[in-house]
Amino acid sequence: MKLTIQVNEGPYQHQASDSAYHFTKAALEKGHEVFRVFFYHDGVNNGTRLTTPPQDDRNIVARWSELAEQHDLDLVICVAAAQRRGIVDDGEAERNGKDATNIAPGFRISGLGQLIEGGIQSDRLVVFGD
Amino acid sequence: MATKKFMYVNRRAPYGTIYAWEALEVVLIGAAFEQDVSLAFVDDGVFQLMKGQDTSGIDMKNFSPTYSALGDYEVTKIYVEKESLEERGLTLDDLQHLVWEDEDDDWAEKDSIRLVSRAELAEVFAGQDVMFNF
Numbered sequence: 001m002k003l004t005i006q007v008n009e010g011p012y013q014h015q016a017s018d019s020a021y022h023f024t025k026a027a028l029e030k031g032h033e034v035f036r037v038f039f040y041h042d043g044v045n046n047g048t049r050l051t052t053p054p055q056d057d058r059n060i061v062a063r064w065s066e067l068a069e070q071h072d073l074d075l076v077i078c079v080a081a082a083q084r085r086g087i088v089d090d091g092e093a094e095r096n097g098k099d100a101t102n103i104a105p106g107f108r109i110s111g112l113g114q115l116i117e118g119g120i121q122s123d124r125l126v127v128f129g130d
Numbered sequence: 131m132a133t134k135k136f137m138y139v140n141r142r143a144p145y146g147t148i149y150a151w152e153a154l155e156v157v158l159i160g161a162a163f164e165q166d167v168s169l170a171f172v173d174d175g176v177f178q179l180m181k182g183q184d185t186s187g188i189d190m191k192n193f194s195p196t197y198s199a200l201g202d203y204e205v206t207k208i209y210v211e212k213e214s215l216e217e218r219g220l221t222l223d224d225l226q227h228l229v230w231e232d233e234d235d236d237w238a239e240k241d242s243i244r245l246v247s248r249a250e251l252a253e254v255f256a257g258q259d260v261m262f263n264f
Contacts, residue, residue, distance in 0.1 A: 006262075008264075040152065040156075041148065041149065041152055080152075080155060081152060084148075111159065112155060112156055112159040112160070113159055113162070113163070115156065115160075116136075116156075116159065116160040116163045116165075117163075119134065119136060119165075119259075119260040119262075120134055120163065120165065120260075125260050125261070125262070127261070127262065127263050129263065
């Protein structure tokens with residue numbers, strides 16, 4: 001089955017991100033196709049490489065990055081939500097005159113159309129949120 | 131590719147969290163994709179459609195006028211759950227009058243809001259292809 005995953009909550013604050021990760025990983029291991037993972041609302045905070053959790057805790061951001069590398073996952077952060085919350089890649093830094101970037105490896109910033117396209121192209125849109 | 135039935139479920143009050151506003155942003159962007167779009171307002175989500183909203187005291191943008199533009203985006207099916215209104219002491223008269231113009235009927239102005247019971251809304255949900263929850 002072809003899936004698009006939507007993540008609506010930030011890391012550590014809310015379990016939605018953990019659940020989305022475990023679901024995505026399990027789906028991939030079962031042989032399902034994940035068309036895209038789309039991060040929206042505070043979910044965009046899953047894509048900052050500046051996260052520094054305690055060493056005895058899971059690293060939610062790095063975990064997504066590793067999963068993306070292993071499975072060639074498309075991790076998309078909503079641009080409008082990212083701009084509000086300060087998630088920045090090279091393109092955004094240049095466009096908006098920011099002095100730094102913080103996007104984590106394997107993530108990219110794009111528009112809400114990517115979420116709609118996920119709904120159209122996939123057999124299921126699975127939403128993780130509050 | 132065949133058109134899909136998209137349902138956006140709005141469950142939260144318009145202010146207090148950003149969900150309502152960012153949900154509306156998805157609906158507006160999604161309208162360009164020419165799918166069969168419906169919106170539903172349930173629980174505190176019914177407050178999003180209240181008329182006469184005034185946000186001057188909380189320094190936030192009053193985005194409620196945007197709902198009246200949905201008809202121009204060909205978003206013409208707006209389901210409001212009857213029980214959610216009643217539980218909050220509201221009636222349809224407390225909500226904005228949302229309309230759309232039917233080009234197949236000499237641009238006649240038609241109501242966008244469909245007042246449905248919880249059971250009826252469950253049936254509407256069951257018939258959808260893609261459900262967004264906000």
